[in-house]
Amino acid sequence: MTTSTSLVYLIALPLLGATVLLLAGRRSDKWGHLLATALSASSFGVGLYQLSQMLARPTEERAVTQKLFSWINVGTFNVDAGLLLDQLSICFVLLITGVGTLIHIYSISYMSHDENRRRFFAYLNLFIAAMLLLVLGDSYLNLYVGWEGVGLASYLLIGFWNQKPAYATASKKAFVMNRVGDMGLSFAIMIAFATLGTVSFSGVEEASHTASKAALTAIGIMLLVAATGKSAQFPLQAWLGDAMAGPTPVSALIHAATMVTAGVYLIVRSNFIFDAAPTAQLLVVIVGAITLTFGALVGTAKDDIKKALAASTMSQIGYMILGAGLGPAGYAFAIMHLLTHGFFKAGMFLGAGSVMHGMNDQVDMRRYGALRKFMPITFATFGLGYLAIIGVPPFAGFYSKDAIIETAFNAGGVKGILLGSTALLGAAITAFYMTRVMVLTFTSKQRWEDNQHPHESPLLMWAPMAILAVGSVTTGFLFTRGDALVHWLSPVVGEHAEGENLLLQPIVVSGLALLAVAIGVAIAIMKYQLSEVDAIAPHDVSVFTRIARKDLLQDSFNEAVFMRPGQALTSLLVKGDQNVVDGAVRGIGRTALGAGSVLRKTQTGFARSYAALILIGAIVLIAGIWVVTQ
Amino acid sequence: MLTIQTPEAVMFWFLAPLSVVAALGMLLVKKAVHSALLLAWVMITLAIFYIAQDALFLGIVQIVVYTGAVMMLFLFILMLVGVDASDSLTETIPGLRPIAITAALGFGGLLVSLIGRATLGHSAYGLTAANTDGNVQALAKLLFSTYVWPFEVVSALLITAALGAMVLAHHQRTTERPTQREQAIARFRGASLGSAAGLPNPGVFARHNAVDVPALLPDGSAAPNSISATLKARGDMLDSAQFELGEVDNTVTEEK
C-alpha cells in the first residue's frame, strides 16, 4: 500500500480557513470569503495533484494511505486516525472540492449583501473539511467523525438565517432526524467492533469473509439506517424539504451535490458487507425504490422551486441507493449517477438561486414564467441540467440513469421486473415534474407583478453555473466511454458483474426510458405550457395532489407515529418523575419533616428533659441486656 | 469462698439503709445546704464501705477528697450563689416528674433484678492475698507500672481542669473601672433618687442590729430592701415589728 504525506492537506486547508475565519471574526469580513475560496480551490488543486499521482501508478498501487496519529489504543482495540485515498475517494474528493469551489465563487456574489457572509464562508469551509474527512477516513470511526462534522455544518448552514424561527426549526429538524441515522452508524460501528473486533475498512473487509451472516446483516441494516438519515431516504426523508431554508448555495452544495450522497458513499464503501448480507442488500434496494418514487411524487406537487428540486434530489438519490443495492453490478453506476447528479443538480440549484436573485427571493414557481427572455444564461444552464436529469441523450443523466434502470431490470426474476418498472416509472415522473419546473419558470406566460424587474445574474454567479452545465453535458459521456468509471472503481467495489442472460437488451431499456421521458414531458407541456396556470395554487384539487403537496403526509406520519407518542411518553415520564421519583424524594423529606416536628417537641431546651431522655435510653439498654441474658 | 464476718454484716445492714435514706433525702429536702450535708453523709458511708472491703487507701481518699475537699467546694459555691427560686421542689416542666419517677422505678428494678440474676462463675476471692504488702503499696505498684500511662494522662487532665477553672473564674474587665465620681453621678441619675444615699442598713437602732432584721422606716414600718435578698428568699428574716417600741411619747415639752 502506497503511503503519502500530502493527503492531510486536503482536509487541513479548508479546516484552516474555517478556523481563521471563525477566530478572526469581524476583522476578516473584508477578505474572509476570498481566503475561503482560495483554500477550497487549493484543496481542489491538491486533489488534482493526487489524481495525477494516482494515474501514474499501476492499478493495484493506486490507493494511498496516511497515518496521522494513533487515536485509540485500548487493549485489542486500536484505531489510528488515518486517511485513505483510493479510486472511490478521489471521485468524491474532486467532486467535493471542485463543485465546492465553484459554489464558493458563486456565493461571493450571491451572499454579497449578507452582513454575515464571512461566517457563511467559514461554515462552507468547515463543511468541505468535514466532508473530505468523511470520504478520506480509513475506518468507520474516522468516517463517523466526518459524518458528524457534515451534520454540524449542515445544521449551521440550514439555520444560517436563524433569525427566522421557521428556518431555525428547519435546521433543528434536520439535525434531529440526522441523529436517528447517526445512531444507526454508531450501532454499526459498535456491532462491528463487538463481532469483528475492528472498525477499519480493510480490517472489516478481511473479517467479512469469515464473519457470521447475522452480524454482517445487522451491520448492514444499521449502515442502511445511517444512509437513510444522511441521504434523506425513506423513512428518514422528511428533513430535506425543510433544509431548503438554508441559502441556495448551501442547498446546491450540501443538499444536492455532496453531503446527501454520503449515504451512497457509505453503502458503496461497505460493499463487502452488503455483498455478504443479501437481506440487508435487499432492504437497500427497497429503500431506494420507495424513495425514488416518493421523491418524484412529491416533486410533482411542489410550487416552491427549491422544494421541487429537493424532492428531485431525494428521488435521484433513491436511484443511487437502488443502484448501490444491486450489488457489484450497480455500485459503479450508483457512483456514476452520483457524480453526474452532483453536476447537473448543483447547476440547477445555482440556477434556481439565480432566478431567486433576479426575482427578489421569490420562490413560488407560480409567480414566475417567461423568464427565458430576461435570464438567457440561467435559462441555458438550467436547461442543460434539465435535459441531463430527465435523461435525454447525450446528456449526463441519460448514461447514468439508464445504466441503473437497466441494471435494475436485469437484477433477475420478479424483483428485477418490479425494480425496473419502478425505476422506469420514476423516470417518467421525473420528466414530468422537471418539465413542469422548466415550463413554469422559463417558458410559460408571465405571472409576476409588474414591479418585479427580473435580470440576469452577474458573472461570478453565472460562470460556475456554466461550468457545471458543461459538466452535466459531458460527464456522462466521459464516464461511460470504454466503461472508464466502471474499470476505475473495480479495485474498490469489486469487478463489475454483468448479468448472464439479460432480461432486456440495453437498447430496449434505453428506448423504454426515452418513451417514458417523452410521455412525462408531453403531459407536463400540455398541462402547463398550453393551458393557463393560476398564479395562486388552486385549492379545489384532488386528494392525491393535496397529499403530495404535504410531502405524502411524511410530517403528519412522523408526528402521529413518533412525535405524539414521544410527547405522551415524555409527559408520562414527567408525571412518573414528579409522582414516583420526586414523590419518593419529597416523601422522604416530608417524613423527615413530620418526624422532625414530632421529635422537636422533645427538644425543650431544658437540660433536665435531655437527662430524662438519657435515662430512658439507659433503661432501654439495660432492658435489652435483661432480655438477651434471659 | 470469701466469708464475710459478722461485724461487717452488722456494719453493712446498719449503714446501707442509712446511706440510701440519706440519698433519698438529698432529693427531697428543699435547701441545697441540707442536700450537701446529706451527700456528705452518703460519702462517709461509702468510705466506710471501701475500708470494709479492704480498700483502705480509697476509703481515706474518699474522706479527704470528697467529704473534705469536694463537699467543701460545694458548700462554698452554695454560699457564693446563695438561695433562689430554683430550690423550690415544684416541677416546672409538665410531665417530667412522673416520667422521672417511672423511669427510676424501671431503671432501679431492672438493675436490681439484673444484679440478682448475674453470676460471676466463681465466688468472691477477697483481697487478702493482693494486700499482703499493704493496700497502699500494692496500689502504688499497679499505678506506677501497669497504669502509669493513664496515671500521667489523668494528672495532665487535672492540671487542665485547674487551668480551665482559672480561665472560667477570671473576669476580664471590658470597660474602664468607674471612678468614685462616676459612681456618685450614676447613683444620683439612677432610676430613683431614693437609692441615691444607698440602701438602708439592716437592724433596728438600739434594739437589734443583726443582718436579718429589716430596718425601720421613719413611720415605723419595716424597710424590706434593707436586708440581703438571699436572706429574704431563704425566709430567714425576722419580723422587725417585734422590736418596735411600745408606745412612744410624742408629747414634747417645750423648753425655753
Add this chain to the structure above:
Amino acid sequence: MNPYNYLYVSGLLFTIGAVGVVVRRNAIVVFMCVELMLNAANLTLVTFSRINGTLDGQVVAFFTMVVAACEVVVGLAIIVTIYRSRRSASIDDASLLKR
C-alpha cells in the same frame, strides 16, 4: 453476708442520683446528684475488686475520683460563671440553645 449486697446499694444510689439529675432544678444539687452517681459506680468497682481478688478495680476507682475532682472544679466554675451573668443557678434558665 454476700459481697453482692454492696452492688444492690450501689444500684439504688445510682438510680437515686439519676432521678435527682432529672427532678432537681438547682444546678448545684444536680451536680451533687452526678457526684452521687459517680460514687455509686466507685462502690461497684471496689466491690468487684474484692470479688475478683485483684486491685485493678480500685485503681480505676481511684482514677474515677481524680476525674470527678476535675469535673467538680470545672463544673462549679461553669455554674459560678453562669450565675455571674444570669443571676440564677437554675438549670432550666440555661436553655438558650433552643432559641
